[in-house]
Amino acid sequence: MLCATSRLLAARTATALPAQPRGRGPGARCRRRELHFPGHPELPLGDFLAGRLPRSSVSAGRRAILRRGRMPPAVRGGPAGVELRPRRGRCGPQVTRAVGPDVAAEPTARSPKRPARGSRRFEAAGRWALLALVTLLAFATRFHRLDEPPHICWDETHFGKMGSYYINRTFFFDVHPPLGKMLIGLAGYLSGYDGTFLFQKPGDKYEHHNYMGMRGFCAFLGSLLVPFAYLTVLELSKSLPAALLTAALLTFDTGCLTLSQYILLDPILMFFIMAAMLSMVKYNSCADRPFSAPWWFWLSLTGINLAGALGVKFVGLFIILQVGWNTISDLWHLFGDLSLSVVTVGKHLTARILCLIVLPLTLYTATYAVHFMVLNKSGPGDGFFSSAFQARLSGNNLHNASIPEHLAYGSVITVKNVRMAMGYLHSHRHLYPEGIGARQQQVTTYLHKDYNNLWIIKKHNTNADPLDPSFPVEFVRHGDIIRLEHKETSRNLHSHYHEAPLTRKHYQVTGYGINGTGDSNDFWRIEVVNRKFGNRIKVLRSRIRLIHLVTGCVLGSSGKVLPKWGWEQLEVTCTPYLKETLNSIWNVEDHINPKLPNISLDVLQPTFPEILLESHMVMIRGNNGLKPKDNEFTSKPWHWPINYQGLRFSGINDTDFRVYLLGNPVVWWLNLLSIALYLLLGSIIAVAMQRGACLPAEVEGLSQVLLQGGGQLLLGWMLHYFPFFLMGRILYFHHYFPAMLFSSMLTGILWDTLLRLCAWSLASSSLARGIYAVGLLSLLLGTAYSFYLFHPLAYGMVGPLAQDPRSPMAGLRWLESWDF
């Protein structure tokens, strides 16, 4: 509200201008003038729907510039678009300067028209009541039947489990950043969940375990999306009906509803995205009072929410791009404002760097610090990380490790690729399939700890058991020729001139021989990187290379995922190209040799930045690894906006309690239509402006809202949707929901504007008001009715499937691809 007062000036000057270009119905104009008290609509609630709404004071200010620019004929010939360029939020001072002499007359012009104080208070109360109503409705829909079904639904099995990991403080690995799961864990902890439920598979009953805290937390954040969208649209369009329409679309969308009701990351992610958007929009409208308290507040809140969005999923990057784009264009306009000194612009720049870069980065890093601090016990995620990292985790065998330091013949070892997230050298009793190299035993790398990762290091020429106590201990030295025998299957690590399964230019690596007896292709020269010949090889610290003696190639992992026959483990090859890459460097991790004394190793203490970097590398690799398999049906991005196919959250059969994630088709198809209409209308208006057409003031105000506010939302939709087309990883329907929020907001603004334009083009004011009200009401009611029809999708259905004509949902299967 603070920032609103100064904008008042702008609004007043706008109305105080003498000349009106083709005022459409002077009566209406006058009425508008009376009503201009920004932030405090004077109309009784009922009139909101009648379209007589106070327009944005900002846009009114903008209009003031435009109109002024247009008035003197001399300006007319100038290049188009110059006057029309939005001065983002800087209208207040600008206009005051521009209209200099008018300012004096301003207070006198204002005073007689100021309505009674009581009425204003009433209006403010009405507005708050409306917001409260919207919020209440959102909460009511989200919390209704939240406890149903009382079993694990869909991905709850992961995120619930990860929440438990935080409560139990065991280390795990996930492809998403930790904040979302940490919050889930926190919510569970505070609500009395003890972390003992196993979250094994969808369908498992929760029984006595307290799951409502976690679901309630997600539903709480999910409910807040609606008021956030409402406020954002209100701020962008200054039109209550538009905001109401948006809120209705989101409240009554079954998809948003379903996604908010379970223990998932999406409600948390969407919460931060919407909060960032809202605070960005708020801060934009404070732009005329830079460095004021609300300005700082909204700016830093934007930064905090950005950190939150990125901390939940990497998809949060898209909202960062949006805010970044907004900030750059903002700065560009400030920079072009010659009334500001360079120092002031520098201050602006610094403030943004501080709040939008430094602050989010700090918070983001802090979440990781908390993450690593909380998870200090060994758990299922250990194998994904380097040896040094694992040494931090209590319970891991490398924690306070006590192992023989130097490699000796006969030692049982695990060999790990130094490249992050490549895994251990692994083999198992399965052969390469026909047609893929020689039919010998597979050798892969594998991320989990497993007995099949154990290898015995042997001399190349003898097969005597080196652990025989009669032999002296002999250390392995740099440059030695060795043989690696797989402990479980007693086959030797082997390579030959056959092409590798995926990387065709490399040689295949197999397990060969019987009980350790193979041929000369089993011999490898062991080398330590950057060390002299003859040195001993240290466990953990030596970076070793294995060079195949016969072909001269180097053992490496290509990092490609093998198909099903290789259990989707990573390919191991022997590369003939001796390029220096981490893929072909290994280190020895576990080391068992009863003949050697154990030495405590406390050398492995990675610093925090190292851990941070490593966990990011592992996450990125994990994300890239989520590739759709051959012949598998995957959701395609083009499916999403048309609501082509939903996701089964719970239940398949007719006896099950079924929940199906599917958008409310009425809402979604309306959104789709709106985007098309928006593009059409937007380009018509843009071309008309570029051609210098004289738009009536009324239309011009509307088109400003459409181009500015709508443009931001369209950008948001595109940023949250189109990048998915480029992603190689496996995609799901629920990835579209952030984009869907933006497109619903766009729908709200578009239909409000469209109806106003329609009403305006029918001259008679009473008829116009009627059309506007009817149009808007029918949209609202239509949405609500469609929700009534489709609500079983979200709240659960039992009984025959929709294909069955006896099912109550039978008539609602509008697309054959919906399988609820």
Place this chain on the structure above:
Amino acid sequence: MLGFLKRPVVVKADINLNVVVLTAVALLSRLWQLAYPRAVVFDEVYYGQYISFYMKRIFFLDGSGPPFGHMLLALGGYLGGFDGNFLWNRIGAEYSSNVPVWSLRLLPALTGALLVPMAYQILLELGFSHCAATGAALLMLIENALITQSRLMLLESVLIFFNLLAVLSYLKFSNSQKQRPFSLSWWFWLTLTGVACSCAVGVKYVGVCTYLLVLTVASVHAWHLIGDRTLSHVRVLCHLLARAAALLVIPALMYLLFFYVHLILVYRSGPHDQIMSSAFQASLEGGLARITQGQPLEVAYGSQVTLKNVFGKPVPCWLHSHQSTYPMIYENGRGSSHQQQVTCYPFKDVNNWWIVKDPGRHQLVVSNPPRPVRHGDVVQLVHGMTTRFLNTPRVRRPAPGTASTSLRPALLSVAEWRCPHSVDCRPSDPTSCGLFPRGVVIGRVRNSLHWTVWFSRHDVAAPLSPHSQEVSCYVDYNISMPSQNLWRLDIVNRESDTEVWKTILSEVRLVHVNTSAVLKLSGAHLPDWGFRQLEVVGEKLSRGYHESMVWNVEEHRYGKSQEQKERELELHSPAQMDVSRNLSFMARFLELQWRMLTVRSDDSEHKYSSSPLDWVTLDTSIAYWLHPRTSAQIHLLGNAVIWASAGLATLVYALLFLWYLLRRRRGIHDLPEDSWLRWALAGALCAGGWAVNYVPFFMMEKTLFLYHYLPALAFQILLLPAVLEHLGDRLCRSPLLRSLFSGLVVAWYSCACHVFNTLRPLTYGDKSLSPSELKALRWKDSWDILIRKH
């Protein structure tokens, strides 16, 4: 009447001797000893085989680019009288005497030479001086990598030619816009822009980048035009329509034209047929068309058909069955139905024949008149050789109280399925693997971290895809496993709901009536007991459309014999008939285009492959050819001085541009308006051209080589003299400074000439250097210059 004679007919010719001389030298540098070496050099081995296909009119499919480039190369072969008889299998192989090497290499060399005068023209049209223009041409002239690439049978120089032609003609067009819009030359250059763009796209898909760049610049100009209020609405509309026609419609038509000509030229069947659909293959001469000629079109009850899977991956194959049954118990302990195997077989075989039967009748012959099968009909499929029904079994749940011994032991373990070895069975997680109570099958489907559960209480799981049903040919063991052999026909590409099942043209799904499972090729190879044929399953969780579930009839005839013996004879006899079925051009184009975009080459590493980051700094090179005896060799290496200074110029341009832009924003106009516009346009086209031809490679997953950088480099070279001239104009106020600057430029250019001369033996490959000389040329460790050990 004779008025026109009053004035004499005068021809005035302005000949820019600069251009003439430059062109002549360029031609000399590109054409000199063009037929040397008379051996296959590097990627000629790749393009050569396509030229041979063109010469022999054999159909082929190359996923790397549209056919226009290949056609241009083949034109050289056609003019030189090449008969296509050469085996392109090894780099370095000597050409036989029937290969017209000179004419094959002529076209790339000519286009490469024309780059020089075009660079001159572009700089001139951008508004720079003749001096800068000459500089650009001279730089093009002595760029070793461009010379090497254009002297061989490769496409890069053709691509660069069309790229630059598009830019040049657009500049000519936009310059004539100011003076005489809608004049003849205006139309000419506008059209030429569209044509050149489409040719660039037609040579290689990378050409799209330049096309988009030109489109962007054109739309910015058009936007200004819309804002020009001195023009009437109608005139603006005319302008916009003309641009849309020339820059959007013409390229699209040209692109279609390339494929049209391509498909006319290659009309014979060949080695790449298998990738295409049956309908496409049938449209080629020879091959499948020979077999399918004159088949009856409509499949009727009693028809004998072979069913080909539309997806065709990993290999194209036909639905197949044979006498062997599924093994009673698989390796992992699961059981099967122990019925006759149904597989997909990649070879033509008499066991691929199936008979379409009406469930209501017993006849296996076609009635007279034939009763066609329509969409939605329920049919049975009878295996021709064994007369068994295609079936997907369901185990009936034992009634309470019945002893489970009424089932064969194998069936008890049907649904017990052990977690695949070590995939995700961790000791810490004992419940997630091992034996399960009857009926529960757990598998990983979504990804390596997610588990999904199916309840497969009654169904017999397929051998390799446990979440799908097994498909078999029913053998009546007389146990509680009834045959379920009714399939509903679902024509995917139907136009109406009563459409008839057509040979080759119809793509059908076979939906099992009882379980709604869909017959599908899983793509897995069966183990030894299944003779390594491909697994066919009934997919229950069918989500949407996938080509692996779609089949089409390839061979078809009406069955005549009711007796099994006669029918076997009939099946063994070759299919009769003759009349070809033609596919429309658009259908063939769309299919070909789709296959080209989806065909994947899996070679990802090559000895000389490099990453885009290596290109700017010239940290990589490619050995193209080595003389069989001496150490004369051709090596793709850039002129290091030009590469370094071009990179530097781009950087300087970007910084200066930013500086000017920020200053203008603050109201300080360093450059007058028109020279600022010129400066910005030069940057948009040259620096932009470099960026759009370079940056996309970071996102590509295919194998990349140094030569992929050449189109970007060509644009960068154009920027270099522009930046130099600008610097000269801005910095050197006094005559002394001016001459100093010119002196520096001349010194720098002679330096570049010197480098050119030093690297010349590797560019032309005509001189055998001694090992020590070669070692001296190895300026960077990463250059793999070949040195013979003697």
